[in-house]
Amino acid sequence: MGHDNHLDLPVDDVSAERLAADGLRLGLLDPSDQQAYAAWSRAESRGFHGSRETSEAIEQRRTYVMSRRITGVWDASAPLPDEPVATTEVWPADLTVPGRRSVGSWAISGVTVAPTHRRRGVARALLEAELRTAMAHGTPVATLTVSESTIYGRFGFAPAALARDLTIDTRRARWTGPQPSGRVHFVTADELLADGLALVERVRLETPGQIAYDGILWDRQLGLMIGDEDAKKQRFIRYDDASGQLQGFASYKLTANDRDFTQHRLDLLHLVTATDDAYAALWRFVLEMDLVSEVRAHLRPVDEPVRWMVSDFRAVQVAELDHLWIRILDIEAALGARTYAAPGRLVLGVSDPFGACDGTWALDVDTTGAATVTPSNEPADVALSVEDLAAIYLGGVSPVVLAAAGRITGSAAELEQMFRSPVAPFLSIWF
Structure with a gap:
C-alpha cells in the first residue's frame, strides 16, 4: 500500500474494544474540525508539560497536520469530555537505510497519556493500535523519537540511531582543519525556506536514520511556528562553494554571560552540509565567533569529524543519547x-x-x-x-x-x- 491511504484506515478494533471495556473511547480526529483539534492540541501540549498554546498557534499547527492521522482516547465521564485523555499522531515517512536507499516508516509522534489515566493500559492500547494499523497499511517499519527510554522496548522498539551532544571550549579549540574555498553568508529563515529544504532532501540518502520531512518538521526547524520564543534569537548562515552554489547551512542562537560579555554561549541548533568543504566552513565560523567562550551542539552524529579539526581533542566534551527508535513490522x-x-x-x-x-x-x-x-x-x-x-x-x-x-x-x-x-x-x- 502507498502513503496516500493512511487516512482511510479505520480505528483499530482490538484496542478500541479493550478501552471501551474500561469506559474509554478510542477514535480518529478530523483536523478540519477546529474545535475538536484545539482540544486535542491542548491535551498533547499538557502531556509534554508545555505551556498553554494560543489559539493562533493551535490554528497554525492545525493547517500543517491535515495529512496526519490523529488519534485520541476520550473519557465521557471526565469534567472536560471533549478533551482527550491520551493522544497520538502518525504519518508515513521514508526512512533512509544503508546503501542510499529508503524504506517506508510509520512515524509516530505526540504520544501522551494524562496522569489521571495512568496504569489503565491506555498507552499499550494506543501503541499496539498504531502497530496493527501500520501493518494494515503495509508499512514495514515504525519509528519514533522518545522522551522516555523505558517505555518502548516492551513494544519491540529499540534505539537504532544514537546521537551526541557536544560542549566545546572555544578558548582551547583552535581551528586546525581545512581552509574552505567558498564563502559564508548571513541569511534569513525565509531565504532558506526553499533552497534549504532542497539541500536537506539532496543529502538525506547519505545517512541511514534520516527521515523525509513534512511541512511542519521543516518550518519548525526554521523557527517559523507561532509562539516559538527561541526563534527570536535564531540566526542563519549558509555556505556557498567557490562557484556560488549552496552546499550547507546552519542556525544558532547566542546567550550572554551576565558576568562577562566576552563569554557568550553559542547553541548550534542545526548544521546540514552536502560537502566536506561546507562542513569545515560552517564549523570554523561557529568556533571562531567573537565574544563566545562555549559552543553547545545538540543532536549531532556519533561520528562527528569536528573533534579532529581542532587543536585540543579534550576541548570537545561529548555526551551520548539514544534518539531514533525503530520497530520492524x-x-x-x-x-x-x-x-x-x-x-x-x-x-x-x-x-x-x-x-x-x-x-x-x-x-x-x-x-x-x-x-x-x-x-x-x-x-x-x-x-x-x-x-x-x-x-x-x-x-x-x-x-x-x-x-x-x-x-x-x-x-x-x-x-x-x-x-x-x-x-x-x-x-x-x-x-
Missing part, C-alpha cells in the same frame, strides 16, 4: 530494503511476542549487497529478539556487543560483517 520488506556490507547467508530465529516478525527467516545477501528474506524451517544460525533486530537494522549497534550483553546468541560476528554501515546512522531532528 514486516521482516521480509524491511531487511530486503537495505544494502549489506558483505555477502553471505544467515538463518535468523526471531522472537516477537506481538507476532509481527516471530519465526525463522533466511537472509541471503549477494555480492552486490542486495538481500532476499524468506521464511525457513532450517536451524537458526542466530537467535535474537525483534527488539535486537531493530537495534542492528541501520548498522549503528554492533551485534557482537549485543552478543556480549547476552542478547544475541549464535553467529554474531558474521551478522556484524553483514549489517555494519560505513556511515553511522543519525537522525538530525526530533519528531
Whole structure:
C-alpha cells in the first residue's frame, strides 16, 4: 500500500474494544474540525508539560497536520469530555537505510497519556493500535523519537540511531582543519525556506536514520511556528562553494554571560552540509565567533569529524543519547530494503511476542549487497529478539556487543560483517 491511504484506515478494533471495556473511547480526529483539534492540541501540549498554546498557534499547527492521522482516547465521564485523555499522531515517512536507499516508516509522534489515566493500559492500547494499523497499511517499519527510554522496548522498539551532544571550549579549540574555498553568508529563515529544504532532501540518502520531512518538521526547524520564543534569537548562515552554489547551512542562537560579555554561549541548533568543504566552513565560523567562550551542539552524529579539526581533542566534551527508535513490522520488506556490507547467508530465529516478525527467516545477501528474506524451517544460525533486530537494522549497534550483553546468541560476528554501515546512522531532528 502507498502513503496516500493512511487516512482511510479505520480505528483499530482490538484496542478500541479493550478501552471501551474500561469506559474509554478510542477514535480518529478530523483536523478540519477546529474545535475538536484545539482540544486535542491542548491535551498533547499538557502531556509534554508545555505551556498553554494560543489559539493562533493551535490554528497554525492545525493547517500543517491535515495529512496526519490523529488519534485520541476520550473519557465521557471526565469534567472536560471533549478533551482527550491520551493522544497520538502518525504519518508515513521514508526512512533512509544503508546503501542510499529508503524504506517506508510509520512515524509516530505526540504520544501522551494524562496522569489521571495512568496504569489503565491506555498507552499499550494506543501503541499496539498504531502497530496493527501500520501493518494494515503495509508499512514495514515504525519509528519514533522518545522522551522516555523505558517505555518502548516492551513494544519491540529499540534505539537504532544514537546521537551526541557536544560542549566545546572555544578558548582551547583552535581551528586546525581545512581552509574552505567558498564563502559564508548571513541569511534569513525565509531565504532558506526553499533552497534549504532542497539541500536537506539532496543529502538525506547519505545517512541511514534520516527521515523525509513534512511541512511542519521543516518550518519548525526554521523557527517559523507561532509562539516559538527561541526563534527570536535564531540566526542563519549558509555556505556557498567557490562557484556560488549552496552546499550547507546552519542556525544558532547566542546567550550572554551576565558576568562577562566576552563569554557568550553559542547553541548550534542545526548544521546540514552536502560537502566536506561546507562542513569545515560552517564549523570554523561557529568556533571562531567573537565574544563566545562555549559552543553547545545538540543532536549531532556519533561520528562527528569536528573533534579532529581542532587543536585540543579534550576541548570537545561529548555526551551520548539514544534518539531514533525503530520497530520492524514486516521482516521480509524491511531487511530486503537495505544494502549489506558483505555477502553471505544467515538463518535468523526471531522472537516477537506481538507476532509481527516471530519465526525463522533466511537472509541471503549477494555480492552486490542486495538481500532476499524468506521464511525457513532450517536451524537458526542466530537467535535474537525483534527488539535486537531493530537495534542492528541501520548498522549503528554492533551485534557482537549485543552478543556480549547476552542478547544475541549464535553467529554474531558474521551478522556484524553483514549489517555494519560505513556511515553511522543519525537522525538530525526530533519528531
